[in-house]
Amino acid sequence: MRVAVVGGGPGGLYAAALLKRLDPTREITLWERNAPEDTFGFGVVLSDETLGGIEHADPVVHQALQRDFVRWDDIDIVHRGVRHSSGGHGFAALGRRRLLEILHERCRSLGVDLRFRTEAPYPAWLAETYDLVIAADGVHSTTREAYGDAFRPLLTPHRCRYIWLAADFAFDAFRFEIAETEHGVMQLHGYPYSRPSPDHHSSTRPSGPQNQSGASTVIVEMREEVWRAHGFDTIDERESVERCAKIFAEALGGRPLMSNNSTWTTFRTVVNERWSHGNVVLLGDAAHTAHFSIGSGTKLAVEDALALAACLTEQPSLEKALSAYEAERRPVVASTQRAARASLEWFENLGLYLDQPPRRFAFNLLTRSRRVTHDNLRLRDPHFTEAVEREFGCPPGTPPMFTPFRMRGLTLRNRVVVSPMDMYSATDGLPGDFHLVHLGARALGGAGLVMTEMVCVSPEGRITPGCTGLYTAKQADAWRRITDFVHTRAPGAAIGVQLGHSGRKGSTKLMWEGMDEPLPDGNWPLLAASPLPYKPDSQTPRQLSRAQLTDLREQFTAAAWRAARAGFDLLELHCAHGYLLSGFLSPLTNRRTDAYGGSLAKRLRFPLEVFDAVRGVWPAERPMTVRISATDWAEGGTSADDAVEIARAFAAHGVDAIDVSTGQVVADEAPEFGRSYQTPFADRIRHETGVPVIAVGAISSWDDVNSLILAGRTDLCALARPHLYDPNWTLHAAAEQGYTGPAADWPAPYRAGSRPPRTGRADEPKPRLTLMG
Secondary structure: EEEEEEOOOOOHHHHHHHHHOOOOOOEEEEEEEEEEOOOOOOEEOOOHHHHHHHHHHHHHHHHHHHHEEEEEOOOOEEEEEEEEOOOOOOOOEHHHHHHHHHHHHHHHHHHOOOOOOOOOOOOHHHHHOOOEEEEEEOOOOHHHHEEEEHHHEEEEEEEEEEEEEEEOOOOOOEEEEEEEEEOEEEEEEEEEEEEEEEOOOOOOOOOOOOOOOOEEEEEEEEHHHHHHOOOOOOOOHHHHHHHHOOOOOOOOOOOEOOOOOOOEEEEEEEOOOOOOOEEEEEEEHHHHOOOOOOOOOOHHHHHHHHHHHHHHHHHHHHHHHHHHHHHHHHHHHHHHHHHHHHHHHHOOOHHHHHHOOOHHHHHHHHHOOOOOHHHHHHHHHHHHHHHHHHOOOOOOOOOHHHOOEEEEOOOOOEEEEOOOOOOOOEEEEEOOHHHHHHHHHHHHHOEEEEEEEEEOOOHHOOOOHHHHHEOOOOHHHHHHHHHHHHHOOOOOOEEEEEEEOOOOOOOOOOOHHOOOOOOOOOOOOOEEEOOOOOOOOOOOOOEOOOHHHHHHHHHHHHHHHHHHHOOOOEEEEEOOOOOOOHHOOOOOOOOOOOOOOOOOOHOOOOHHHHHHHHHHOOOOOEEEEEEEEEEOOOOOOOHHHHHHHHHHHHOOOOEEEEEEOOOOOOOOOOOOOOOOOOOHHHHHHHHHHHHOOEEEEOOOOOOHHHHHHHHOOOOOEEOOHHHHOOOHHHHHHHHHHOOOOOOOOOHHHHHOOOOOOOOOOOOOOOOOOOOOO
């Protein structure tokens, strides 16, 4: 096999070395436009997992790396003059130049043809001439661009500028330093990559980044507008470096920073629809990028090389090998990119968190990517985590999720909410035994607040024939039966009602018969902000007239009055997911030209009128929340900026919390799914408006709940599917954490089951010790 490798970074070099080592008959040529001694950046970080893969695949490279690695465990976070340290994290780093030297030496010893200071031939020629072309030519890959129609790359720029620099000494930890300047906030990311010499004395003045006093990588980052306000766009490299050193003089001990052809740049996330085309395959930054704040760029490239070499060895053909390589790596990369995106956005929005208490700020930073969690941090550094919990107000031994939360006259015993879930099991809007068992079981299961499904304010406001309502006295009496059960049999739990109207998404089949599909018969007429069908085959609604708006407002207030008499503790107004009130908020579903359409302020008018009318009949001591879709996940729809303004408007009208969901407004949405994927919207609303929030969306573990609450990203967490899987989810979360306090008190009839049953007999004789002669 003849192999062409384009790009002499760590990924390309390591792929070349591995392929040659695994099969010496392979003819491998690598092109690199720069000289062998040229390198950009300073230090690189590799994980223990990556090092384990290198050790298994090539012990020679692993041993060489081991001799030069700098290892450390601590992360220091410095903000407003206070440093907080967290240990147990485990990093390994070395100079990028040294890493390249090791890989150069290995490639040469194996017989790889390294061609430095040489541009690679045109990709089409390489593909015709070689059996395999590995495009490891970085984020600006010319190979990827030459086959853009096949790879279909998506490059997303972001909002911060950053520059790679170096310090002439070794930090004693991974260091994050926050600087608040007259033009805005900026941050320093620093880590050591070269050790001080044992005989080095502090009186010796170092002269470069890789000298006897050790060295550190330093990245300075700030938002574009801060960068411009400081004038970095008008000065040269030398002056930029000097200004950065002055701003972060305390972190640097007054020492200078050094550059190496360093320039200010904007990070771009690279995603490709495909990673291979014919005999051309992408590797490393050419295929994908992950923000430097989680230190995974070199790691991903090296792991790509390991996987590609293994697949080429294991698979019977090149086509199957490249397919297996992508199948193996894509899920890992996607997970890393989600974590990197969360970290990147956290630093983009750093200004939101500056006023957090110091330790909670540090905890928030440490858990920003969601890869480090509350439970994980307790294992790494229990003293730090306990200090954060004390600052938050957790009594000893109480996880954050089991702290109480108060809204008006209602105190929730813990921060867990059973999210509203449509059950489609009512007859003529009447809740029955199923609803009693469903909601009662989850109240007995320990949640602080149990929410009903969307309860409709009129027969025409139902989504399906199986939806519940509160438009008759008989329905109110049926709901009273359920609230009485919760209050008497699960006295620690609260129960809330979600009121809504289906709008253009009504008159459809039950979910399991065809979600959002029109009924084959028995349809009822639909009403909406504008006469736009949800899907092409959906019924077209009638645009609401002024008189109908008044009627609808009265339907909501009548339902709220019945809800109060039915004994609900909290009322939530459903303004999300494309239902009627949501349809007024989104510019994609509200095309009105009267006082209720156009600008966001006008689109808010009717939902706010309904809120005020409901608040007027809802008891003053009982809280009201509003659920919104913080983004439509569609071009031209509600944006995150809009969501902040929507939340701010409801806060001005007296809302007690915003339940922050996303999407389901238009059928052609493109959500970015992932763990806790909707939480950043709640986080931003909470910090920009000051209104409490409920976070929802793929929150599935008690560890996530603790992490989100302690970091200050939400006040309450609403979980749906976990409560379908396990009605006792909250009680089991308490048992698994060893918590036995009142915020998760087992109902008296269930207390015998508060510990997991033993599996196997405990009275069998123990085996005798066997002595070996």
